[in-house]
Amino acid sequence: MKPKAYVTRILPDKAWEMIEKFCEAEVWEGELPPPREVLFEKVTEIGGLLCLLTDEIDAPLMDAAPELKVISNCAVGYDNIDVKAATERGIIVGNTPGVLTETTADLAFALLMATARRIPEATRFVQAGKWKTWELTVLLGQDIHGATLGIVGMGRIGSAVAKRASGFGMKIFYHDVLRREEFEEELGVVFTDLERLLRESDFVTLHVSLAKETHHLIGRKELEIMKPTAILINTSRGPIVDQEALYDALKSGQITAAGLDVTDPEPISPDDPLLSLDNCVVLPHIGSASIATRTKMATMAAENLIAGLKGEMPPNPVNPEVLSSRVG
Numbered sequence: 001m002k003p004k005a006y007v008t009r010i011l012p013d014k015a016w017e018m019i020e021k022f023c024e025a026e027v028w029e030g031e032l033p034p035p036r037e038v039l040f041e042k043v044t045e046i047g048g049l050l051c052l053l054t055d056e057i058d059a060p061l062m063d064a065a066p067e068l069k070v071i072s073n074c075a076v077g078y079d080n081i082d083v084k085a086a087t088e089r090g091i092i093v094g095n096t097p098g099v100l101t102e103t104t105a106d107l108a109f110a111l112l113m114a115t116a117r118r119i120p121e122a123t124r125f126v127q128a129g130k131w132k133t134w135e136l137t138v139l140l141g142q143d144i145h146g147a148t149l150g151i152v153g154m155g156r157i158g159s160a161v162a163k164r165a166s167g168f169g170m171k172i173f174y175h176d177v178l179r180r181e182e183f184e185e186e187l188g189v190v191f192t193d194l195e196r197l198l199r200e201s202d203f204v205t206l207h208v209s210l211a212k213e214t215h216h217l218i219g220r221k222e223l224e225i226m227k228p229t230a231i232l233i234n235t236s237r238g239p240i241v242d243q244e245a246l247y248d249a250l251k252s253g254q255i256t257a258a259g260l261d262v263t264d265p266e267p268i269s270p271d272d273p274l275l276s277l278d279n280c281v282v283l284p285h286i287g288s289a290s291i292a293t294r295t296k297m298a299t300m301a302a303e304n305l306i307a308g309l310k311g312e313m314p315p316n317p318v319n320p321e322v323l324s325s326r327v328g
């Protein structure tokens with residue numbers, strides 16, 4: 001008998017075919033994530049769950065799934081999953097690192113450029129028929145070349161952003177819990193504490209994962225330290241930034257602009273005051289959204305799911321100790 005799996009959203013064909021070949025799989029076909037009560041009903045007999053970052057997978061849900069062996073998240077971030085609870089229950093968790101690094105770094109840089117050069121605002125200007133002549137003092141933005149970039153979180157995506165920034169002749173600071181000397185040599189980036197990074201950077205870009213320690217890492221105090229000409233870019237997770245404090249900082253001119261691919265909550269309400277600001281560019285969490293990358297992510301998530309169902313170590317485990325301790 002094939003093992004049972006539940007998939008919480010329609011996947012690219014290739015990934016779905018891999019899963020169907022190996023499992024008796026059911027998919028939630030809704031446009032929005034499956035409601036919690038549906039998840040509770042569907043997990044009762046499954047061995048594998050393939051989910052997205054919009055699905056909260058917590059201890060009560062795991063307790064409703066006595067057969068569950070593997071949770072495969074189709075994302076690199078896994079703050080939507082209680083990994084500790086999964087480990088305690090012997091459930092292996094997989095994610096999709098690496099394949100989305102360059103695509104997400106592209107988007108972070110696109111957001112930086114769009115915000116610095118006020119591209120969405122300029123587009124609205126043209127659409128509104130306000131372009132009457134070439135003007136010397138209208139829609140002036142910030143230079144990117146030669147500016148100082150502060151990268152908070154020098155992991156895979158942070159370092160990929162640094163590569164792009166060095167091509168633009170930017171001076172680069174980084175802050176991380178770990179010093180990354182290999183990048184210091186390769187990219188000429190300078191390690192610094194968060195305070196100096198915030199005080200001296202023209203652009204600050206966030207690439208840390210969401211955890212208790214990084215929740216509201218950028219709050220009122222941090223925004224106050226930043227230059228009045230500074231621009232904040234967030235492509236990591238919304239709750240890393242205190243959004244109310246950010247609104248006040250943008251409204252009062254304490255910083256110049258922000259570019260956000262992630263918000264808190266997601267989706268952001270259409271009535272959120274941040275959306276009324278011309279100096280805030282908000283995208284709907286599309287960091288990894290290229291056709292090629294999303295296909296690779298889904299394939300990787302399918303591979304993690306299938307390996308977990310076989311009782312094997314998935315290619316990208318988040319809590320490998322679950323299986324290594326069984327073997328040892």
Ligand code: GLV
Pocket residue numbers: 053074075076077078100236287288
């Ligand atoms: C997207 O945000 C991801 O974590 O893959």
